[in-house]
Amino acid sequence: MEQRQQIEELIYRSCLALDDRDYKGFLALCDAGFRYKVAAYSPEIRKEMVWLDHDRKGMETLFTNLPRHNSDHAPLVRHATVYTVKVNGTQAEVVSALQVFRTALDGGATELFAVARLIDTVKLDGDAPKLASRVVRMETRQLGFGSHVPF
Amino acid sequence: MAKNAAEWNAAPKFPTSHFVDSRIYTDDAIFEEEKEKLFKPTWIIACHESELPNAYDYRLFTHPAGVPLILVRGDDLKVRAFYNICPHRGNTILYDPAGNAKRMTCIFHAWSFDTRGECIEISRAEQGYQNRFCKEDASLREVKAEMGFGGFVWVNLDDSCGPLKDFIGSALGVLEPFMQEPMEVFHFNRAIVNTNYKLWHDTNSEFYHDFVHYFNRITGMLQPGYFERKYTGFANGHASVGSMSIQYDKYEGSKERAVGWPGLAPGGWYMVDLFPGMTYNLRTSVLRIDTAIPLGPNQVAIEFRGLGLKRDTPEQRAERIFDHNTIWGPFGRNLHEDLLAVHGQGRAMREGTGSRWVIHGREENSTIHDECGMRHFYAEWGRRMGRKSYDPYREGRAEPALAAA
Numbered sequence: 001m002e003q004r005q006q007i008e009e010l011i012y013r014s015c016l017a018l019d020d021r022d023y024k025g026f027l028a029l030c031d032a033g034f035r036y037k038v039a040a041y042s043p044e045i046r047k048e049m050v051w052l053d054h055d056r057k058g059m060e061t062l063f064t065n066l067p068r069h070n071s072d073h074a075p076l077v078r079h080a081t082v083y084t085v086k087v088n089g090t091q092a093e094v095v096s097a098l099q100v101f102r103t104a105l106d107g108g109a110t111e112l113f114a115v116a117r118l119i120d121t122v123k124l125d126g127d128a129p130k131l132a133s134r135v136v137r138m139e140t141r142q143l144g145f146g147s148h149v150p151f
Numbered sequence: 152m153a154k155n156a157a158e159w160n161a162a163p164k165f166p167t168s169h170f171v172d173s174r175i176y177t178d179d180a181i182f183e184e185e186k187e188k189l190f191k192p193t194w195i196i197a198c199h200e201s202e203l204p205n206a207y208d209y210r211l212f213t214h215p216a217g218v219p220l221i222l223v224r225g226d227d228l229k230v231r232a233f234y235n236i237c238p239h240r241g242n243t244i245l246y247d248p249a250g251n252a253k254r255m256t257c258i259f260h261a262w263s264f265d266t267r268g269e270c271i272e273i274s275r276a277e278q279g280y281q282n283r284f285c286k287e288d289a290s291l292r293e294v295k296a297e298m299g300f301g302g303f304v305w306v307n308l309d310d311s312c313g314p315l316k317d318f319i320g321s322a323l324g325v326l327e328p329f330m331q332e333p334m335e336v337f338h339f340n341r342a343i344v345n346t347n348y349k350l351w352h353d354t355n356s357e358f359y360h361d362f363v364h365y366f367n368r369i370t371g372m373l374q375p376g377y378f379e380r381k382y383t384g385f386a387n388g389h390a391s392v393g394s395m396s397i398q399y400d401k402y403e404g405s406k407e408r409a410v411g412w413p414g415l416a417p418g419g420w421y422m423v424d425l426f427p428g429m430t431y432n433l434r435t436s437v438l439r440i441d442t443a444i445p446l447g448p449n450q451v452a453i454e455f456r457g458l459g460l461k462r463d464t465p466e467q468r469a470e471r472i473f474d475h476n477t478i479w480g481p482f483g484r485n486l487h488e489d490l491l492a493v494h495g496q497g498r499a500m501r502e503g504t505g506s507r508w509v510i511h512g513r514e515e516n517s518t519i520h521d522e523c524g525m526r527h528f529y530a531e532w533g534r535r536m537g538r539k540s541y542d543p544y545r546e547g548r549a550e551p552a553l554a555a556a
Contacts, residue, residue: 061404
């Protein structure tokens with residue numbers, strides 16, 4: 001498989017795993033040094049904000065804790081489009097557009113939940129590409145009653 | 152045995168101070184009356200001083216009564232508030248939620264205003280108005296604004312209102328020692344939820360709902376001191392909750408709040424609810440402020456702010472942000488649960504569902520699961536509204552419950 005195709009498939013698989021709440025499957029796509037961050041700029045306070053920031057261990061714990069909490073059960077579906085892939089030696093910087101849709105369990109109505117940009121660093125020095133870091137750069141900042149599940 | 156219609160509609164067997172008619176959460180006329188009687192003449196938090204640190208910085212705020220406001224810092228560094236409405240043809244003057252504007256110019260016909268609300272230019276004034284109308288006739292509508300209680304900018308739409316300190320009274324006294332240093336907002340987001348604003352404030356006014364929070368059960372409810380926290384009611388419908396030591400290490404993935412807050416015991420947590428919809432929530436390393444802005448009887452915008460200290464090092468700030476996000480961030484454990492809960496109330500209580508009463512009946516010597524915080528709020532609500540929250544239409548249907556009690 002072409003390298004670009006492998007990288008794109010990694011991004012898409014990561015979305016599918018989170019859509020399915022297959023957290024082990026998601027983490028299997030991540031490098032041991034994986035770091036995940038949700039960030040946004042607030043035009044209201046004119047500041048960069050961090051909404052979530054975890055290393056791999058932190059993500060594992062987050063995924064372990066989520067079932068213990070009361071959460072909205074409506075499924076989220078991530079639609080990603082890989083825009084750019086810049087390979088630099090053993091890693092690649094990947095920028096993707098992300099739309100997240102939420103579908104109500106009762107009746108199945110789907111609504112756009114959020115739009116964001118995924119800024120991923122992908123490690124290329126192993127058997128298969130792995131996510132070294134992901135920054136979810138939120139455009140949407142108003143999430144209604146919100147979500148526990150990261151994008 | 153489940154209830155039939157008559158039993159469901161009968162008033163709860165509590166004193167009338169211990170339940171409310173759920174129509175106060177859904178009725179359009181009551182909502183409009185609340186805007187006039189509760190919100191317009193009340194001091195409301197519009198923003199924090201750190202959001203407009205420099206001369207000519209401005210911040211927009213939609214007042215709970217519906218009025219769009221500009222908060223702007225003048226060349227004298229005083230923050231003033233004006234309607235964001237051009238006196239010419241009623242257009243919006245400033246569009247971006249924050250910025251810096253030495254001249255505030257309406258894009259429609261280029262009328263310009265300074266930071267004291269004076270009109271400084273009317274385009275082609277003489278040609279159009281000759282001597283009949285001039286800049287002096289075209290000032291902005293100024294609104295009372297005061298800064299205080301942690302550096303927040305408060306506004307009041309009532310020109311004849313009393314001072315802010317009289318409205319607050321001693322309610323924020325418990326937080327006074329912890330608000331001596333300049334603070335800075337590091338987090339802002341707004342959640343719009345289809346529920347009544349009072350239901351959000353109720354949730355901030357009772358801790359019995361800690362059952363919805365796994366985090367609070369593990370780190371608080373199961374720990375020593377939790378059931379000793381006490382409510383204190385204050386004049387004007389405000390209430391506070393005493394502190395305890397939260398055991399953060401009991402939640403997997405959490406950690407000791409190392410950065411802390413000056414003067415606050417490790418794991419400390421104070422809350423003050425201010426009538427009719429604001430909350431100060433100081434929890435170990437972060438001050439969170441909620442401002443409820445009702446958009447309709449069954450819709451509220453809640454503005455959430457997270458604050459640290461202005462003198463924070465980048466490392467300290469990062470720790471505060473981590474602490475904040477664990478429970479209070481948009482993906483935090485507690486915020487989603489609270490929002491989901493009040494969304495559920497809005498869904499069950501909207502007009503026509505058959506919802507009839509909401510019970511505030513728990514009495515536990517004013518300790519943490521007592522519902523006296525809500526009772527205190529509704530006593531003030533009734534006083535200001537001239538309505539009884541248990542009988543808002545003066546139908547007398549709740550009176551038998553009083554007799555039974």
